[in-house]
Amino acid sequence: MAPHDMNTDDAPKIVGDPFKMPDLACGAMADSNTFKSAPEHNEPLGFPGELLENWQEVAIAKIGELAEKNRAFQVYLDTCVKCGACTDKCHYFLGTGDPKNMPVARQDLLRSVYRRYYTFAGKYFPWLVGARDLTREVLDEWYTYYHQCSQCRRCSVACPYGIDTAEISMAAREILDSVGVGQKYCNEIIAKLKRTGNNLGLNPKALRATLEDLEEDLEEETGLEVKLPLDVKGADILLITPSADFFAEPQIDGLLGYAKVFHAAGVSWTISSYASEAANFGMFIGSYENMREVSWRIRQAAKDLGVKRIIFGECGHAWRVGYSFLNTLAGPFDFLDQNYPIPQHILEFTMDEIDKGTLKIDKSRNDEFVMTFHDSCNVARGSAMGRKEGGQFDLPRQVLKAVCNHFYDMERDTIRENTFCCGGGGGLLTDDLIDLRVKGAKPRMTALQQVTEDHGVTHMAAICAICKSQFTKVMPKYGYEMDSILSVHQLVSNAVILEGQVDPEDED
Amino acid sequence: MLSTLFAVLFYVATILLIVGTGMKVLKYARTPAPLKIPVSPAPRTRRGVIVRMGREVTLFQSLFKSNRWIWIFAMLFHWGMLLVLLRHLRYFTQPVWWWVELIQPFGIYAGFAMVAGLVGLLVRRIAIQRIRYISSPSDYLMLLLIIGIGLTGLGMKFAMPVDIVAVKVFFLGLMRFEINPLPMHPGLLIHLGLVATLMIIFPISKLMHAPGLFFAPSRTQVDNAREFRHLSAWASQLPPLPEGIPTEEKG
Ligand code: SF4
Ligand code: SF4
Ligand code: SF4
Numbered sequence: 030m031a032p033h034d035m036n037t038d039d040a041p042k043i044v045g046d047p048f049k050m051p052d053l054a055c056g057a058m059a060d061s062n063t064f065k066s067a068p069e070h071n072e073p074l075g076f077p078g079e080l081l082e083n084w085q086e087v088a089i090a091k092i093g094e095l096a097e098k099n100r101a102f103q104v105y106l107d108t109c110v111k112c113g114a115c116t117d118k119c120h121y122f123l124g125t126g127d128p129k130n131m132p133v134a135r136q137d138l139l140r141s142v143y144r145r146y147y148t149f150a151g152k153y154f155p156w157l158v159g160a161r162d163l164t165r166e167v168l169d170e171w172y173t174y175y176h177q178c179s180q181c182r183r184c185s186v187a188c189p190y191g192i193d194t195a196e197i198s199m200a201a202r203e204i205l206d207s208v209g210v211g212q213k214y215c216n217e218i219i220a221k222l223k224r225t226g227n228n229l230g231l232n233p234k235a236l237r238a239t240l241e242d243l244e245e246d247l248e249e250e251t252g253l254e255v256k257l258p259l260d261v262k263g264a265d266i267l268l269i270t271p272s273a274d275f276f277a278e279p280q281i282d283g284l285l286g287y288a289k290v291f292h293a294a295g296v297s298w299t300i301s302s303y304a305s306e307a308a309n310f311g312m313f314i315g316s317y318e319n320m321r322e323v324s325w326r327i328r329q330a331a332k333d334l335g336v337k338r339i340i341f342g343e344c345g346h347a348w349r350v351g352y353s354f355l356n357t358l359a360g361p362f363d364f365l366d367q368n369y370p371i372p373q374h375i376l377e378f379t380m381d382e383i384d385k386g387t388l389k390i391d392k393s394r395n396d397e398f399v400m401t402f403h404d405s406c407n408v409a410r411g412s413a414m415g416r417k418e419g420g421q422f423d424l425p426r427q428v429l430k431a432v433c434n435h436f437y438d439m440e441r442d443t444i445r446e447n448t449f450c451c452g453g454g455g456g457l458l459t460d461d462l463i464d465l466r467v468k469g470a471k472p473r474m475t476a477l478q479q480v481t482e483d484h485g486v487t488h489m490a491a492i493c494a495i496c497k498s499q500f501t502k503v504m505p506k507y508g509y510e511m512d513s514i515l516s517v518h519q520l521v522s523n524a525v526i527l528e529g530q531v532d533p534e535d536e537d
Numbered sequence: 538m539l540s541t542l543f544a545v546l547f548y549v550a551t552i553l554l555i556v557g558t559g560m561k562v563l564k565y566a567r568t569p570a571p572l573k574i575p576v577s578p579a580p581r582t583r584r585g586v587i588v589r590m591g592r593e594v595t596l597f598q599s600l601f602k603s604n605r606w607i608w609i610f611a612m613l614f615h616w617g618m619l620l621v622l623l624r625h626l627r628y629f630t631q632p633v634w635w636w637v638e639l640i641q642p643f644g645i646y647a648g649f650a651m652v653a654g655l656v657g658l659l660v661r662r663i664a665i666q667r668i669r670y671i672s673s674p675s676d677y678l679m680l681l682l683i684i685g686i687g688l689t690g691l692g693m694k695f696a697m698p699v700d701i702v703a704v705k706v707f708f709l710g711l712m713r714f715e716i717n718p719l720p721m722h723p724g725l726l727i728h729l730g731l732v733a734t735l736m737i738i739f740p741i742s743k744l745m746h747a748p749g750l751f752f753a754p755s756r757t758q759v760d761n762a763r764e765f766r767h768l769s770a771w772a773s774q775l776p777p778l779p780e781g782i783p784t785e786e787k788g
Contacts, residue, residue: 053666053670098569099569099571100570100754101755104565104568104752107743107745107746108745108749109746110743111673111676112600112607112658113665113671114599114600114604115603116667128670128671131667131670148741149741156674157674159673182755185576187603188599189599189611189750190749191750191755191756193574193755196574317572321778322778332780353573354573356763356765357766409577410576413581418579418580418760419578421577445577
């Protein structure tokens with residue numbers, strides 16, 4: 030179905046079941062193809078500009094190379110028993126009914142080729158084990174369906190062997206890139222980041238101007254000089270935040286929230302123009318080298334500015350890279366203050382300040398909102414927070430409950446480690462995939478509709494820039510206003526009263 | 538003649554099973570995991586991981602949460618098979634260990650449980666559209682193979698008894714590299730033939746899920762990436778990236 034076929038009339042009118050099983054619709058999403066990258070997007074990333082002449086040979090060799098370099102890839106290709114426990118766990122399958130969006134079927138697109146060239150059974154009895162040759166059709170099919178996976182890992186939680194389709198998707202995208210078939214959205218962004226330090230291509234001047242505007246807004250609101258410092262040498266904290274926080278709603282309001290918390294805590298902090306991006310799309314394309322290069326900027330910025338701590342803003346996959354990979358890719362961070370986690374999440378910081386009592390909070394300022402929380406998958410299933418297991422689920426909720434009076438969780442099987450992806454993660458947040466994004470959001474949206482029905486929930490908070498952009502776009506298709514998605518630190522910002530703040534309510 | 542053939546078959550099957558599986562396991566163990574990818578709920582300590590894996594192996598914890606029917610059939614099959622296998626130790630030990638004696642009666646029920654679980658899995662595979670879609674011929678054959686082993690085994694117990702003393706003499710003999718006559722009982726020969734087949738295909742099939750489970754980074758890694766730097770051998774060999782910020786990029 031072409032993107033323009035999707036209209037609001039398709040939106041469910043009554044509250045449905047987020048787990049409702051679709052009928053199998055073979056080929057339903059076969060035409061959903063995201064734009065391919067041009068040579069100028071691929072080459073800066075170290076990939077061939079166009080499809081190689083000997084692509085088949087190179088792709089097959091790459092499968093072997095990855096199997097030797099990545100235990101997960103090797104073991105996951107071998108151990109699936111086709112039990113089917115994962116088949117109904119993917120939001121893209123639930124939303125589209127296309128059987129190739131069942132996690133195991135998605136893995137099989139690549140596993141069938143691996144078997145053909147790398148296993149005894151596949152070499153001599155291909156029909157028996159579903160092995161197949163790597164043809165042009167197969168390559169195209171990979172491109173289509175490995176760009177219908179947001180690498181959310183919900184299937185991995187369900188699998189008795191922990192088989193993680195995200196690992197297979199990442200590997201598949203790396204194989205595609207290595208033969209010259211890349212995705213425009215991701216590769217263009219990585220190339221841009223390597224040029225300018227952020228995904229938007231904002232240069233330091235433009236960034237400074239944006240931050241100054243925001244400082245003015247803050248002064249208007251509070252009557253105080255709340256700073257958004259840029260490139261301040263010798264600051265204590267380096268804030269690494271997604272560049273969407275500088276220009277998109279509701280992300281900006283989250284950024285203002287961090288600024289207020291830092292102000293109230295009385296710490297010195299700064300943003301870096303060289304590393305003005307938390308997002309790391311190197312992860313989406315499965316490229317260790319690109320992910321390492323992007324992460325390396327953070328290390329250099331921290332060293333150059335002479336900071337003591339690194340704090341990440343609200344971004345899902347960035348926090349996965351930050352929490353789980355940064356130490357590997359750009360460590361060891363022995364030049365930072367070892368008394369704090371490296372890196373730290375802004376929610377860990379805010380929670381500490383709430384516990385210490387440094388923040389003066391008036392919860393009633395959020396009374397117009399009846400809140401729920403969307404666990405962003407990369408935070409929920411690929412990282413952690415705080416000192417206790419499950420902190421990545423509890424901290425956001427504790428902070429929300431500390432700043433809001435009305436909070437209700439969605440159904441248990443749609444949150445925490447079982448959270449449904451927003452439908453736009455994993456490098457799919459592009460207009461050419463809008464049909465897929467709307468359909469993939471369905472399980473999450475249905476779960477939201479349930480709590481709206483049961484508890485009158487009006488708004489949903491998230492801690493991922495991609496989730497926020499995605500929801501802004503798709504919520505109207507499900508009967509919500511586009512501003513029904515909020516940043517967690519936006520609610521913090523609403524409720525916090527800074528010392529000396531001129532309260533607008535006091536004025537009248 | 539047939540006895541010799543089966544003797545050779547079992548020697549070959551045993552060697553292929555041990556060497557093949559051993560090689561695969563070695564390969565898994567040697568392949569590095571470049572990144573920390575534990576999946577939630579991820580323990581923060583090694584102890585926690587041991588507990589997690591213990592629950593996965595004995596209770597199929599994730600499967601319990603994700604699909605109750607598969608879980609029921611899988612538990613019946615795997616636990617049934619374990620008891621049946623332990624019961625079979627009596628053909629390989631002299632004198633028979635006391636606890637092997639003890640479980641003999643349970644082993645018989647376990648045989649039924651095992652076959653029931655397998656039939657359940659087979660029916661699901663055929664009846665449920667999603668699972669039929671992901672199944673290859675080998676997936677059905679594998680189930681039929683093990684069902685065949687179970688049914689011939691139960692058949693010899695209840696319908697067409699076999700001279701188990703002779704069977705025991707045969708296998709004890711094999712362990713001392715002597716070939717004794719195997720009873721020429723069609724049920725027994727089919728049973729043993731299927732068992733040898735299963736042993737041979739084990740290392741080259743999805744049956745590798747059994748050892749593979751212990752090498753899945755998503756389940757076996759400790760969630761402590763911030764505290765301890767994890768670096769794979771090949772990644773440590775990558776060319777170093779330039780230090781410092783290039784002047785043209787200074788803000
Ligand atoms: S749950 Fe795991 S083993 Fe079962 S079909 Fe899915 S990936 Fe394969
Ligand atoms: S990782 Fe997420 S998007 Fe990808 S197959 Fe699994 S459930 Fe679907
Ligand atoms: S965009 Fe958000 S919900 Fe979607 S994959 Fe990323 S973190 Fe998950």
